[in-house]
């Protein structure tokens with residue numbers, strides 16, 4: 568998945584972002600999904616410097632500055648759109664466990680779909696059902712609030728955890744949907760991608 572909205576936006580200071588307390592917040596039994604705050608920068612930078620977490624991303628690990636830029640761009644997008652890639656905070660201890668949500672697919676993704684779902688969780692938080700929990704909430708939001716026709720997901724073919732996570736939430740691989748992520752160099756194992764999709768059951 569891609570964390571940067573594919574629209575060029577300028578940097579705006581955190582002050583403005585902090586003012587936007589009315590921006591989207593969602594809740595699940597164990598988690599709060601909310602806009603990114605200044606206190607998330609350090610823990611998210613730690614997550615993004617973990618080679619295991621970033622194993623299926625190109626480029627791989629991010630610097631703290633790159634994580635800051637990511638957070639700024641995500642919050643910019645949240646200010647403009649009624650959905651986004653939210654910070655995920657665990658209710659029991661307030662830990663930032665990662666980020667997850669809806670974004671606009673990049674131009675390299677076939678089909679011109681409007682919404683993709685994705686997650687980046689810290690390694691300590693894997694295999695505890697958090698991606699599933701987050702996804703169910705986001706899909707409910709996509710169906711009820713956005714009245715979306717469908718949500719897609721995509722990842723490099725070799726990203727088994729992500730593919731299994733998509734299947735677990737009811738997404739199905741799109742036949743003939745495989746594509747090369749043109750942002751990844753030719754010959755790199757992360758270039759071949761698979762496409763998954765789930766349709767709005769209410770439509």
Ligand SMILES: CC(C)(COP(=O)(O)OP(=O)(O)OC[C@H]1O[C@@H](n2cnc3c(N)ncnc32)[C@H](O)[C@@H]1OP(=O)(O)O)[C@@H](O)C(=O)NCCC(=O)NCCS
Pocket residue numbers: 568619620621623685686687688689692693694695696697698699700721722723726727728729731732733735
């Ligand atoms: C992919 C990722 C988000 C999954 O998050 P998670 O919270 O561990 O997923 P869940 O606990 O909800 O598990 C959902 C299902 O995914 C599958 N799954 C998750 N991790 C897996 C792994 N390492 N190997 C195989 N299957 C895995 C399982 O089918 C699991 O269901 P089960 O526990 O009933 O067997 C997490 O591994 C992650 O953040 N990875 C690094 C970032 C990344 O690659 N993001 C996706 C980019 S497209």
